Every structure is written in structure tokens, then in C-alpha cells.
Amino acid sequence: MSTTKSASKKRKHESISVEGVVVKLAAPTSSVGPLLGELQRRDLIATNLQSSLVLVSYPAIQAPPSIAFKCYANKKAKNESKQPDKAGIADEPELLVVGETDDVEFISNETESRRVADSGCRYLIAVHNKRNSTLSIFPTTKSPHILTRTVKALKSITPSAPSQHEYKQARNMLGETFGTKKAKANIRAQERNRVDVSAMEGVMDHLQQGIDKGAAGLMTTEEAKEEADKNRLIPPFDTSAVDPEDSYPLHNVIPEVEWKALSVSAFDQAESRNDRKALLPFRWSNWVNAHVDTTYADIESPKRRKKNLKILLYISAMLAFRQAVEHKKSVTKDALNEKLSAVPGVVVDGFISRFTETTRGSTSYASSSTTQTKLLAYLFALCLKVDNFASDTSIIAHDLNKPVTEINNLFKSLGCKISLLNDRERSRLGLSDKDAMVKRAILSAPLVFPKPRLRRK
Numbered sequence: 001m002s003t004t005k006s007a008s009k010k011r012k013h014e015s016i017s018v019e020g021v022v023v024k025l026a027a028p029t030s031s032v033g034p035l036l037g038e039l040q041r042r043d044l045i046a047t048n049l050q051s052s053l054v055l056v057s058y059p060a061i062q063a064p065p066s067i068a069f070k071c072y073a074n075k076k077a078k079n080e081s082k083q084p085d086k087a088g089i090a091d092e093p094e095l096l097v098v099g100e101t102d103d104v105e106f107i108s109n110e111t112e113s114r115r116v117a118d119s120g121c122r123y124l125i126a127v128h129n130k131r132n133s134t135l136s137i138f139p140t141t142k143s144p145h146i147l148t149r150t151v152k153a154l155k156s157i158t159p160s161a162p163s164q165h166e167y168k169q170a171r172n173m174l175g176e177t178f179g180t181k182k183a184k185a186n187i188r189a190q191e192r193n194r195v196d197v198s199a200m201e202g203v204m205d206h207l208q209q210g211i212d213k214g215a216a217g218l219m220t221t222e223e224a225k226e227e228a229d230k231n232r233l234i235p236p237f238d239t240s241a242v243d244p245e246d247s248y249p250l251h252n253v254i255p256e257v258e259w260k261a262l263s264v265s266a267f268d269q270a271e272s273r274n275d276r277k278a279l280l281p282f283r284w285s286n287w288v289n290a291h292v293d294t295t296y297a298d299i300e301s302p303k304r305r306k307k308n309l310k311i312l313l314y315i316s317a318m319l320a321f322r323q324a325v326e327h328k329k330s331v332t333k334d335a336l337n338e339k340l341s342a343v344p345g346v347v348v349d350g351f352i353s354r355f356t357e358t359t360r361g362s363t364s365y366a367s368s369s370t371t372q373t374k375l376l377a378y379l380f381a382l383c384l385k386v387d388n389f390a391s392d393t394s395i396i397a398h399d400l401n402k403p404v405t406e407i408n409n410l411f412k413s414l415g416c417k418i419s420l421l422n423d424r425e426r427s428r429l430g431l432s433d434k435d436a437m438v439k440r441a442i443l444s445a446p447l448v449f450p451k452p453r454l455r456r457k
Contacts, residue, residue, distance in 0.1 A: 072095065122143050245389075261344040262310045287383070420437065
């Protein structure tokens with residue numbers, strides 16, 4: 001028994017070598033798991049480095065067993081250390097593994113091999129000897145080299161990306177084969193809407209002639225601008241004026257015949273503020289009442305005082321006219337004259353002709369959104385003249401019972417900008433510092449109208 005134990009120990013010592021560990025298998029067909037299973041000869045490539053084996057990973061196909069592989073390594077610079085690494089071998093991913101057959105070339109991809117090595121993917125290599133049923137496991141782990149293949153017959157062909165038409169055809173084919181009902185319906189709709197340019201080559205000249213003939217009656221840019229200016233719901237204006245006073249001439253807003261009919265002599269005879277207020281056709285406007293008091297106190301320039309009182313009287317008449325027609329379906333001329341008894345008849349007739357509409361064969365008048373906008377535009381043009389072309393829109397919005405933004409937009413249609421006044425402008429208008437944060441509608445010359453906004457599709 002001792003002899004048997006001695007012989008067994010001797011065989012175990014002899015099985016250990018510097019190249020690896022020899023493990024005796026129980027049966028010739030057994031293996032040690034999927035990782036250390038049987039490796040074919042074509043998966044092990046001998047090198048002249050200290051490591052005798054290199055592990056590779058093939059692409060979709062494997063090379064034949066007879067193919068010969070070669071390994072190449074980059075030359076190291078002189079200043080680099082010539083000492084081997086801890087494992088005593090060169091850095092494996094730096095190797096270039098190359099092999100070829102008559103039809104295919106195999107070469108390792110350094111980038112992919114380095115990525116696999118950095119991810120920590122390493123293997124133990126074992127060689128199975130079928131004759132004596134032993135498995136030799138090499139103690140050094142290996143990182144696989146990822147091989148790529150190239151067909152030699154295709155190397156001379158330059159790869160080209162598919163054209164847009166080819167890509168669309170292939171995409172439609174996939175959609176028709178695997179797409180949903182909705183996707184297939186979209187593909188068919190696109191095909192129906194597709195224009196065949198080649199079929200139109202013969203009619204292009206005819207179409208161009210039709211376009212030129214149709215465009216003959218179109219307006220030029222200047223003519224279109226002039227027509228758009230005529231259709232603005234604002235008083236007649238002068239875009240070449242360099243003074244805001246001349247941008248909207250007074251008699252373009254108040255016709256001269258109506259201006260002459262206005263009389264402010266009764267204001268001079270009024271003894272109190274309430275008496276002056278009673279002379280106004282519309283007595284509930286804070287803006288008008290405040291400006292009447294300010295204008296009446298102006299004794300430095302009687303001419304300016306009289307002019308501003310006339311404008312304020314006209315504005316009050318416009319507010320009274322607006323109240324008389326705004327919420328009524330129709331109104332007769334006699335009813336308007338009765339309600340506006342304090343306003344000269346020629347002024348009422350002017351209001352009716354400019355700020356109302358009438359149907360054919362009817363003697364009554366009605367106010368529409370267009371005529372209301374036009375009336376407010378004329379009214380605001382007069383407000384700017386009294387305010388030295390810087391009006392507080394919040395007070396006017398309160399008098400009209402409308403949002404400030406709507407009033408601001410109407411002032412912008414006149415060419416105004418809504419902004420704060422600087423110190424110089426406040427000093428010119430005689431305003432205090434408490435008005436520094438009040439936004440006003442400021443008119444400057446020459447006039448610049450806002451550009452129409454384009455709708456986003």
C-alpha cells in the first residue's frame with residue numbers, strides 16, 4: 001500500500017511543469033465548463049513572444065483550420081522602457097493579428113480589441129489532449145483579439161451611399177411589407193402626391209408663359225404699399241414729415257368746415273370747473289376733464305389755449321357720438337341730432353359720413369367694428385396733439401372701458417411706440433419724476449408703421 005501511495009505522489013509531482021497544470025480528465029469526452037472547454041487548433045495562434053498563445057474572436061464566419069496567422073507588434077520608442085510588464089509578456093491588444101485565404105483576409109481590429117480588454121473581458125486558455133485525456137490550463141489570462149474580414153474581390157469596389165431616391169424606395173418597400181395600416185396609407189398618399197418632374201418638361205414653357213401673363217396685372221411693391229396705406233383705418237398721414245405735428249395734419253383729422261363750426265367762447269364765461277364740465281358733450285371722461293382744466297389755466301399762449309380747447313371739445317363730441325351708436329343696431333339722423341344737441345350739426349353730419357355704415361335703401365345708420373376702430377384712431381390722433389405726442393394710454397383705456405393692450409395696439413397702428421420717457425422728455429413735457437415709470441404712446445417722425453406678423457405654420 002505504501003508503494004502505491006508513493007507512486008501516486010510521484011505521478012502528481014511529475015505532472016506539474018512550468019508551462020501549466022496538467023489535470024487528468026475522468027473520460028475522454030468530458031470538458032471543464034463552456035469557458036475551459038475544448039479549443040480547436042485554429043483558435044490558438046503561436047507567436048514568438050514569451051506568451052505562446054493568442055486568443056482571437058472571429059466574425060460571423062471562421063477561417064479554415066489550414067490558414068496561417070501572423071502577429072505583428074509596433075516598434076517601441078527608444079525612451080520607452082524595455083522591461084516586460086507584470087505578466088512577463090507584451091501588452092496583447094497592441095498586437096496586430098493577420099491571416100488570409102485565397103478569397104478572404106482576416107485582420108484584428110485594434111479599437112475593438114482595446115475596448116474588450118478595457119472592459120475586463122479575459123479568458124483562461126486550456127488545451128485538451130485526447131490521447132491521454134488531460135487538460136493543460138495556462139496560468140496567464142488572455143484578452144481576445146477581435147478579427148474583421150474583407151472579401152478580396154470586393155476591395156476594388158468603392159462603397160457608395162444610396163441616393164435619396166433609392167433610400168426612399170427601400171424605406172417604402174419595408175413599410176409596405178412590415179408597416180401598419182396607417183403607415184401603408186401614408187406611403188400610398190405620398191405616392192399619389194408625388195410630382196413627376198420629367199413629365200412636366202414639355203409643358204414648362206407653356207406654364208411660364210401663363211405665369212407671366214397672370215403676373216402682368218399684379219401691383220409692384222410700391223403700389224402694394226401705397227394701396228395698403230390707403231386702406232389703413234387711420235387719418236390721412238404724411239410719411240415724409242419730419243415733425244410729428246405734420247405727420248397727421250389737423251384738418252386731415254378735423255375737416256376745416258367742422259373746425260370753423262366749433263366755438264369755445266362759452267368756456268371763457270364759465271365761472272367754475274363744473275360750469276366748464278357742463279359745456280362738454282361727454283362729461284364722464286377723466287382724460288378730457290383733466291386736460292380742460294390744464295388748458296384753461298394756460299394763460300401764456302391764448303392761441304394755443306384756444307386751439308387745444310377746440311380739439312378737446314371735438315374729442316368730447318366724438319366720445320358722445322361713440323356712446324350714441326356703439327351698442328345699437330341702427331340709429332336715425334334725427335335721433336343723433338337730438339342726443340348731440342350741444343354739437344354743431346355739420347360736425348354730427350361729418351361723424352355720420354365717416355364713422356357709420358348704412359344699407360342700401362335705408363335711412364338709419366349703424367356702427368361696425370371697422371367704423372369703431374376708425375373713430376378711435378381719429379380720436380387718438382387728436383389726443384396725441386394735446387399731449388405733445390406722448391399720451392398716457394392707461395387713463396384713456398379706463399375712460400373707454402377697454403384693456404390697455406388693445407388701446408396700445410391702436411396707438412401702434414398710428415406709428416407710436418409704447419415706452420417710458422427719459423429725463424429729457426419728461427422735462428420737455430413738464431412731468432415730475434413720479435411719472436418716470438408710466439408707459440406712454442410716443443409718436444415720432446417720420447412715421448414707421450408696425451410690420452404685419454406672419455403666422456407660423
